[in-house]
Amino acid sequence: MDNKSSVQARFVQIKSALLDKIERGDMCPGDKVLSENKLAASFGVSRMTARRALSELVVEGILARSQGVGTFVSDSRPMSSILEIRSIDDEIIQRGHRYSNKVLGVHTIHASERQSVWLGVSANSLVFHTKVVHMENELVIQLEDRLVNPALAPQYIEQDFIHTTANHYLSKVAPLTQADHSVEAISPNKELADILEIDITQPCLKISRRTYSSKGIVSYARLYHPGNRYRIGGHLDFHPSN
Template sequence: MATPRFETIKAHIETQINQGDLRPGDRVPSENQLCEQFDVSRMTARRALQALTDDGLLIRTPGLGSFVAEQRPVASMMEVRNIADEVQQRGHRYRAEILKMENCPADEQQAWLLNVKPGTELFHSLIVHYEDDIPLQWEDRLVNPSMAPEYLHQDFSQRTPNAYLSQVAPLTEASHKIEAVLVDAQIASALDIDLMSPCLQISRRTWSAKGVVSLATLIHPGDRYCLGGHVKQ
């Protein structure tokens, strides 16, 4: 299968950044310029620029264009923590309920985010994490099999996917999206909340030195979890 055109543009710009041909603050070619250079539609050019922005390599300013970001993030300001450690550090008992461990084919969006071809078999897990028998987190995770080939054979009632993946594919980078959401009936039932209870959703993508490792959607009841931290530079 041929490489999608937007991936070709993305790789070209990323190479220029990594080689220093484009430096922090430099303006990258516009959508129109990329259309001309690569003979693609404006939608394809826009998708390439958006992918680079999502990866933290570009900053897009409406009316001005896209510019190389000051630095590529190694991790976001929010630390990637193991929920079992969080619970145990509070002096409480941790346990997990495994709802699903399966193979599933990557759709176009998942393939793009994990940098695999559409239709590639991914590993999929659904797990509910508990603190003292109170459901604290719904975890829906997709894993790139090439990064963790034994993922589906693990007993995640004994250690979390986070702990396992940190061992077999050590984290070098992560991106997060945090938002308030309402959940569907399945998730509400698993978390023992009603359908109108606000929840905190964290969408996380993680990388190792060899590429994208996993996509995870982590959902917490809003009255049972908060985010915080201290950053010093």
Template sequence: MSSAKYHQIKDHILTQIRSGQWQEFQRVPSENQLAQQFAVSRMTARRALSELTDAGILTRTQGLGSFVASFKSQSSLLEIRNIADEVRERNHSYSCAPVTLESIDAVAPIAIALGVEPGEQVYHSVLVHFENDAPLQVEERFVNPELAPNYLQQDFHTLTPHEYLSQVAPLTEARHTVEAITPNQQMCTWLNLYNEEPCLQVIRRTWSQRGIVSFARLVSPGSKYRLGGHLTFTKRS
């Protein structure tokens, strides 16, 4: 019963957003309010909010609550680089192992993230990137077929998704969400982790001039990866 209710909560929130009843940056009901409304435990309500936050549909602020995320593009403060180039710049060897390459029906959170209708076909890939034959990052990506029609035909042993998408739909803007997570069992297997080492997760949506190109989740062991950036500020006269 709790599983069905959990899906009902997610569907309710997504319906409110799609219909325009809840606008971007609007606060959504709290865990307690949702638990009372759907007659479930706070844990069930928290799971629904957490998964929508992981998908970039909501944002959460400690002490303030959950809010509808902005679905408009915004400038990125993080430089987006090709992971293969990063590894080779360290004079290390790079390799990649594709795990999944498929076309799927877009469930509501993915449809919203890509700006398509629920049920439309989108491309889905899971790849593991290696540095010196050690797993460095798991990349799960959903791609808009209209903007990258030959995505599934690429050989990602030799070409990264970033390289291919930069060729067919040059990046103009991006939106990031960065957080520390505890990896699940499948993620630990892919990353060859033997304990619950914290991982760095980046949720990223990218735009080209024609629209939203992809929605990706990048997960790396906290001990092996870090993010950096460079900001230039214009001095006011």
């Protein structure tokens, strides 16, 4: 390996090590990163090589520099609005990132008593159940666990969810008129942690969302996000009343 290639490999090594720590949650938004000198000493490289690694992560929005203070992990997690409902693939593509997914299951099941309450159907009724993992730049950011009322979307189960999302399809056949949802932090069990590709000690965001069309409840979805890769927010405008 020539000297130029060797420098390139060491610079990539530093970037990868920092990214791994951030993805694992060992370094969180606001945490200070080692200085160029300390990184250089730690990896046995020149200060210029360490500086290049940090500078590229700053340009990519992973790190943020504060003049005279240091370099910190930025809050670069994707953010979705809690105030609107959009298809997750549209959100990811709008950020300029790559969207992909993995379908874990597409089934017709008999609704349990709890599931029947969620969908507003009779217990033991047949309902559709899908589980899809959504990824951004090959990183898992959501497990979508969704129940759908067949009376309002009878062809739902026949869709190819590799090439369309539940949100896209349902918005066409049963346009949204209202929704209610809740957000909570949870600790994942092993199955969920494995699906989200996180350590079982990492917290998750769980969004429970029920959507309605003009004819009734269309779907009930539980959306699970790795807490260290995702955030939600919103903006409200308030106007004084006359």
